[in-house]
Amino acid sequence: MDENVHVIERYERAWIVFGLGMIAVFIVLIGYLMIANRGTIPISAGRVDATQVRSAGDFANPRVEQVGNEYVVYVQAFAFGYLPTEIRVKAGRKVTFNITSPDAQHGFQIERTNINPQVIPGEVVQVSHVFRTPGEYRIICNEYCGIGHANMVSKIIVEP
Amino acid sequence: MAVRTLSQMDAYAGAPEKKYTLYMLMLGFIALMVGTLFGPLQSFNYGGLDLYPFLKPVFQNYYQGLTLHGVLNAIIFTQLFGQAIMVYLPARELGLRPNMTLAWVSFWMALIGLLIAALPLLANAASVLYTFYPPLKAHWAFYLGAALFVLSSYVSIYLALEMWARWRKAHPGQITPLVTYMSVTYWLMWLLASLGLVVEVALFLIPWSLGLLDGVDPLLMRTLFWYTGHPIVYFWLLPAYALAYTTLPRLAGGKLISDPLARLVFLLFLLFSVPVGFHHQFADPGIAPYWKFIHTILTMMVAVPSLITAFTIAASLENAGRNNGGKGLLGWIAALPWNNPTVLAFLLGFLAFIPGGAGGIVNASFNLNQNIHNTVWIPGHFHLQVGTLVTMAAMGTAFWLVPHLTGKPLVARGMALASQWLWFIGMFIMTFALHWMGFLYAVPRRSHIAGSPIAMEAYRESAAWMVLNIVAGVILLIAAILFFYVLYATALQSRREPSQVMAEVPFTEVLSKAEGSSLAQLTERVWFWFGIALLLVVLAYGPVLFQMFTHMNPVPGVRLW
Ligand code: HEM
Ligand SMILES: [Cu+2]
Ligand SMILES: [Cu+2]
Ligand SMILES: [Cu+2]
16 A cells, blocks of 8 residues: 555656646747737727717727728727727738727627727727738627627628 | 434434534525526527526516526525535534534525525616626615625634634644645635625625715726636635545545645645636736736646646545456546445536636636637536536535435435436536537627527527537436435435434545645645735735726716616
8 A cells, every 4th residue: 555655646746747847838838929919918098988988089989090001990889889880991901999888898809810808988998900811700799788788799891 | 223203403402513504505505406597598598599588577688597597606506505514524523513603693694695685686686697897787785685695704714713723722733634724724715815806895886886986997896806706716616625535535435645735735725716817807908918927827826736636536536446446547437436426426527627627728828718708618618617516516415415414314316316417418518519609609608699680690600509508408407407306305304314324424534644744734834824825916916906996997887787
């Protein structure tokens, strides 16, 4: 029995070392990928008064703006839809989204991309992405926002 | 021979803590039963089948049901199970009785809190889901009831620590017995972890819902919620781990491999459970990317104790299987007592925990998380953990614990076995489907898709997976009916036969003991480690919370359901 315990303890140490090694590899990989894809990391682009979003400032005028070779989009996510109702951009160009909400929290997941920020009233969230493949991409609200949550689906049209 | 007419009084006269434990446990299972009833309805929803129109007179909408499901299963049931197990096991191990007055105070606080919160939930006045993110604003009774319920756990913290202190006074210089050590670290972890929720609800949400505050800062509320929201999963999980370490090996016919390593596991949970909450806020603005990375590293650290547990439990089970005559590389598995419903529940629960743990590492990996954040992948993930291992550990333990507490033998053992197989199979199918629907088609969680033609059109490509959800919903409904039948038929029968049931808690023996182990000595300095845990929290949360508290941007409440 005693001998057995020692054998087990050896395996046990090996397993822990393996686990720690695996975790170290993961951490390095994650750090690398975060830096390599930093545009998709949601960051703050300032704060607003949620009660004024519909009446004043950039979000009272939701739009796609072309700035040089890039796009800047101002999106209002509200219960239960998105403004502008349709977003059109050209493939291969950087698109920067600024999003906020006048009411509750919402989601803004663009399918087949890593764009998936949390939209929080009072906060402007910013993410950016280059659409390589032309086509239609659904935008999905994936944060519970009330009775119409499931209807909150919109789209981005990426033209060649 | 068996005493047939043992009166209610006699049954608990010598052990009033048994009655306390039974009440906590049964209240938890009643919550689980009501909460679980909505589960199949949700599975059907993700199969495109909407049964809510038929419930309309009683339940107004999907989100009311989902709130009940989340609150009753994940907040109420789990805490009550912890309050039962993590007070009763140390009491038995130490041979001490908890302060019975306070024990009943904790029970009544929990029950009254639950009833207060239940009223607005049943009236559709608090359909804000169990995360209750502002600015969605529920009726004040919801926050007040929830607060009272959670505060009852603070009484349990005191009960456990007080027994420990009493024992230490009588046994100076000795190493704390294993289950008691687990209980103490568990409750201290919860003391530290619950602070976020308590501050959020007591300082902000209650005054806000009463109209004393015009608004609250939704980002700060999220941050406080997830400060508690990650470690709460260990609050759910650790009673199952404690039972797996200290009773499962014995029930399976073997011994626990290592006592000091088990202590290390609980100590690591005390240290690393809390400072990781930003991994639920990877998608949030207002938390800098480097803070998200720091919490990612700490999150990976908290995988270590679960990796150790996987090894220790597997090795202890192998020890059991070989004791039972199992031979060869895998023969020990077949030699485990699969026909013991408790052992079966744990074995299947741990089997599901393996993909669940792997999925957890995916969720913690920032760029992968972006693909699955708030999709049905997430409920797919945690039903493998809390919905399978934690719940099955509780169900499996009830199969011996209820008889042990009441003196009433388990009825319908075959049904008990069937309930666990079906629960496992149903959960496996459901979580499999939800993972793929979330990952491949970005199907959102918490979404009444079956009631929305727009949604059904948007996610039609996932139709094949949807069928699996319906199948799983039916299987899980049958599993739940079988389990609750066994539970109530056992607890409510009039027959008491103490000689037929386990008289003692089946505490396991260990191969590698704590005595003489330097690791055990090191883990014994609980207050020192608690200080380190506190320091880690201050470092990992302090600057961000300070910034948020000093720059609040309040938003008024809305009711959108
Ligand atoms: C019959 C068994 C069960 C079934 C069929 C089931 C099914 C589901 C489904 C399909 C969802 C996703 C709903 C949505 O996102 O709209 C869900 C959510 C959830 N379930 Fe279960 N479940 C069961 C048991 C449990 C158990 C035992 C627990 C915990 C102890 C649990 C905890 C949760 C939680 C916390 C949520 C998240 C609620 C939210 O998003 O607000 N479930 N369940
Ligand atoms: Cu929304
Ligand atoms: Cu929504
Ligand atoms: Cu977490």
